[in-house]
Amino acid sequence: MKIAIVLGTRPEIIKMSPVIDEIESQNIELVLIHTGQHYDSEMSDQFFLELELPTPNFNIGVGSGSHGQQTGKMMEGIEEVLVEEKPDMLLVQGDTNAVLAGALVASKLHIPVGHVEAGLRSFDDTMPEEINRKTADICSNLYFVPTTQSAINLAIEGISRYKIAITGNTVVDACFRNLKIAEKRLKSAVSSDLQNLLDLDNILTLTMHRAENVDNKERVINIINALEQLKDLNIIFPIHPRTANRLKEFNLFDKLKNLENVHLIKPVGYLDFLLLQSKSLLILTDSGGLQEEAITLNIPALTLRYNTERPETVSEGGNILVGSNTENIVKMANKILNNKDFSDKMKSAKNPYGDGDSGKQIIDIILNSYNNGKLKIDSPSDIMINSSSKIAVINEDTTVSDFEKENNALIQIIYNKNDIEFPEDNINLKDKFILYSS
Structure with a gap:
């Protein structure tokens, strides 16, 4: 059997690392296709090496651009590879433009598509990720969903239950796998900016990058006002260049930089950031992936959003949506800091994404489907009977x-x-x- 995987961003590489491990351990032929929309070839290859993963067989080198430009270039490059390699299945992960491009191209070539982390829904069509994940699900043949709720989302949309497998989320496998790698390199490779901060008490790790926050001056003001009041917390903020530029445009960057309890650092690598999370008292974020990683690492999360495609983290009690409301952010952060029972309850929240064996489940299901001939895509041979x-x-x-x-x-x-x-x-x-x- 030959399995192709399309990867475009670091979160995809991270979450697919356990799947790649399992493919290799079962001696299945692997074709890794990297779209390269965020990094040059050298940086991309280095990230694979850091995670102890094989170097991609193909790097399309799409570069930056609008959604339409990126997706079009990806489709062209992915199609060339799939026509040449003729894999038995294509795997995509998540909700990026690479997922959209890979799923569309493979479905047009009648190559079965497996969607890892399928079925997530924020029900907010202003998010490009929502359009990507919904379109990919239309094109897919096997759906590897993280939770029962994700399975229900697909079933309501008319997907046969026989195509849906509740496998948990590979983020759990990846956290356990990659934290071991991060801890091995703790003294030798952690950036100097971060090394001096890891021993601080009461660390709050902050990430903020979504346009609905950083492009909205009122929301940014509210969030900074909240940070100013959290004087008993050491707020470590690896700030993305785009976020920094928007704050400067709003004349807010200096105010943030001058807060004594806020430590602004350059963006750090994934392994360094995983270490930072593991040593944090709480996470304040607008990232979807960090909501998953926080509950996996037993770190309470406060999410700077008003909706989430990871509602299970909220219902299980490990995550609280605080939006950009100053009062909510301050109240909940201080409660985690000062109320041990409340903090312990959030830390002990059940992980809705499984026990860390999602990668193995996914490959076992694919192999079983392949061996039983269920991956073939053939034209209908029976006359359609109306069903209702x-x-x-x-x-x-x-x-x-x-x-x-x-x-x-x-x-x-x-x-x-x-x-x-x-x-x-x-x-x-x-x-x-x-x-x-x-």
Whole structure:
């Protein structure tokens, strides 16, 4: 078997590292395609080396540009590689332009697409990531979802449950894997800027890069006002150049820089940042990935957003949405700092993304589908029979799989009082409503 993987950004490389490990351990042929929209070839290759990963077979070198320019160049480059390599499956991860380009191209070439971290929804179509992830899901054949809620999102959109696998999130595997690498290099390779800060008490790690925050002067003012009040916390802020430039345009950069409790540093590498997170009392962020990493590392998170495509981190109690509201940020940060019971409860929140074996689950499912001939994409050979969606209440003891066999049906969703359930094989349907097609 030959599996191709499209990667475009560092978060994708990080989250796919456990999958790549598993492909190599099972002696499956791997074709790594790096789109290169963020880094030059040398920087990209160095990152793979740092994470002890194989160097990409192809680097398309797309560079920067508008969404349309990037996606078009990626599609052209990815198509050339896929036509040449003829993989049995293409894997994409997450919601970047590389995911969009890879899924579109492969589906047009009738190459099965596996979407790792499928089914996430923020229900905010102003976010380019939301459009990317929804489009990729339309093009996919196998869906590796992190949580039951993600599976429900897909089922509601009409995806067959037989194509959906709840595997947890590879971010858990990646955190455990890569923190070991980071700790090995602690004394020798950590940047000097960061080395002197890691021993501070009460570290709050801050990241802020989303346009809805950094391009909105009122929100930035509110957030800086909150930071000013958190005098008992050492706020370490690896500030992105774009964020710094926007603050300068708003005449706010000097105010932030002059706060005694704020330590501005240049952006640090992933492994250094992973170390910083692991030594933090709390994380204040507008990043999606950091919400996942925080709950994996048992670090309370406050999210500078009003919605999230990681709602499970909130419902499990490890993450709180504070938006850009000064009062909310200060109140919750001080509560984590001063209320041990509250802090411990957030730290002990159940990780909704699994136990760290997602990479193995994903490759085992792919191999099973490949060996059973389920990855082939063929034109229909049977005359279409109209099917319709129906709702029924089940009054007897029967499982999902038994109902489907007896009625030649496919259950999409189970309604259980006020809850929605994903229809796994052995769920008892008695006294529940179902939406199904037959």
